Amino acid sequence: MQKRNYRGIKRNNSPVDIVLEYSVSQEYLTKMLSISVRSCSCQKNVVNLIKPLNQVRYKRTKSKNSSGITPQTQRIITQLSVLSARKKQPKMLKLSKEDLIKHQTIQTAWKTYQDILKQERQESLKLQYNKIDEAMNVLQEVSPKLYKQANVDESGKIFPMELRVPTDFPPRKIWYHEYKKQ
Amino acid sequence: MSATAKTVLSKNVPIRANLILSRIPLVVPEQTKMEKQYHEYQNQLERRLMWTFPAYHYFKKGTLSEHKFLSVQNKPISKVPGVWYPKGIPDIQHGRERSKVQEVILPKSETGEGTNLTRPVEKNSIVTPADESGNTASLERRLRNTLYLLVNYKKTGWNFPKFEIKDGASLDIIAEDGLRNIGGENMNTWTISKKPAGVVKNKDGSCDFFIKSHILAGKFDIAKEAKNEIKEYAWLTKEEIQEKLNKDYFNETEYLLSK
CATH class of the missing domain: 1.20.5 (Single alpha-helices involved in coiled-coils or other helix-helix interfaces)
Structure with missing residues (x-):
């Protein structure tokens, strides 16, 4: 028979499970346990023996300081610093x-x-x-x-859109010769 | 109006509408030496007082593009203890010497052609083929100047296009229609105002009114019907017009023309 833990996952780690793997009947198990509890001076040890080992420690990836700042917050901080004058202003111009x-x-x-x-x-x-x-x-x-x-009122007359504003250098096509009357 | 002029004019004098058709400059006027130097000075001042370029905002830390950008920048002299700096102790913030102009250099692509941002700007020549060949009938000449249309009448010589008045039409419409009669329909023009910009009173009592207009597109080509009347036409600058027109007439119309 199989026993499942509270998550419904099969337990293999504890010695209890190993015993169960060998299809020992439940009655026999409780009997054995009660004997061991009675024989043992400390009941706590037995509880520890049954409890599964499910806590693992990994390497730290975040520093203690930056743990509170998410990438989104960091982005906003960078954007604000772009607008701020701090550390970006040049030295004052001092003329003789x-x-x-x-x-x-x-x-x-x-x-x-x-x-x-x-x-x-x-x-x-x-x-x-x-x-x-x-x-x-x-x-x-x-x-x-x-x-x-x-002598009529011409207020509101505007410049046509086709009138080109002078530029520093001429355009590739200098003049539109192919205009046809509409 | 003076009292004497009033008496000279009668209601039956011949009236003509003259059209001053201009092509506005396509290129800005050349800067004088003083203007160039002043703009250069102001530009340098502005660059010196500019905030440091926040490269950390545009290039994410640790990326390849950041490395490419930083590798082409000129590094400022850093401060080392115990060293004497004749031009002042370096003061560097965000990789910029604070007392100097910051020059931001954009990295070129590996092929050397440059991206859209870094490729060199190709400037078109201001001197056109029409300038080199001296073709005064072309609109593509003297791009820095305003050009005016002058026609060579077989009877009277070079002049602004002149049109006799018709019944029921206003001066600007007479001028615009007349222009199309002698120069063809395929022109886009914009008349500035219905009001005449000036008047020349001739000795024979006739009056020449001037209407100003701009050509926007298309070209002036002498129409078949007008070929027995007009020899040739030219687009000329103010200086060239001075050579073509007689002295008195030019002096009277000079204020209408710009460089």
């Missing part, structure tokens, strides 16, 4: 007096240059506006009908 004056001169020169460009642009735009104004006045004089057609 001479370098500081040089830097300020460069910035002033650039600002002056930009002001000149801006002024040129403003003047050009002003001239163009005045010329439009003049043209419209002349048109009103010579042809009120054309003036009426030209």
Whole structure:
């Protein structure tokens, strides 16, 4: 006969099972046990003898410190550290007096240059506006009908999508010649 | 408007719509020496003040890609006790010398061709075949400049395309339709406004109004019907237009043109 432990797995480890393997009847076994218990001075030893050996110790794979951090948590920590300035900021730039004056001169020169460009642009735009104004006045004089057609509200007119923004270098196909009227 | 000009104009003067058709620059204007130097200076400053590249975020620790990346980086000088450093004691964080620009080098593939990221950028030439052959009828010339369409009339010589007014049509429609009559239908243009950008009052009392427009696609080809009227056409920059037009006329229309 076979005896099963509480998990339903066949027990082979304990001497009791070995005895059972030899198909010794239960009555005989209990008799034997009762004799041995009586004969033994300590009942505990017998209990230990019956209990299966099921605890095994393996080598430690995790250190005591990192045992609390899962890979997911570690990933979040890395991602946050990417955004943080800690340990990533360069040393402060300390310019000598001479370098500081040089830097300020460069910035002033650039600002002056930009002001000149801006002024040129403003003047050009002003001239163009005045010329439009003049043209419209002349048109009103010579042809009120054309003036009426030209002088309509065009607010909301937008640049077409096909108008290309200038780039540093030309595209592979420079111009779309094959356009056909739709 | 001055009072004298008002008296000169009458309601029955001949009116023409002129079209200033432009091809905008395809390439940005060349930087001046000052602009180049300033941008270089600012670029270096920005790189010096940039945070250290967090390589540990992009390359997982212990992987082959991490090893490949780290092996091509320039290693900074490390701090050793008892050594005198003339350029300051090294201060290294995350493999970067904090007082210097960090140069991040991307590893090339084993074949040497490089990946999508590391392959060298092929830059197309700004000088086109049309520039070399001096073909002024091509739209693919002088990519840095704005080009304007000029036509050579058999009677009057080089000028902007001119169109007589028709009944019931506005100036911009006259100009756009006229352009298609002389240059064919296969052009995509965008008129900036219905309002004329300028006017030239001629000595004979006629008025030339200017309408501005951009060409977006397609090409100008002299139509069969217009061939007895127009000899040739050209796409020219402002400087080249100055040579073609007579001096007074150019001075009056100069403000309409950009470089």
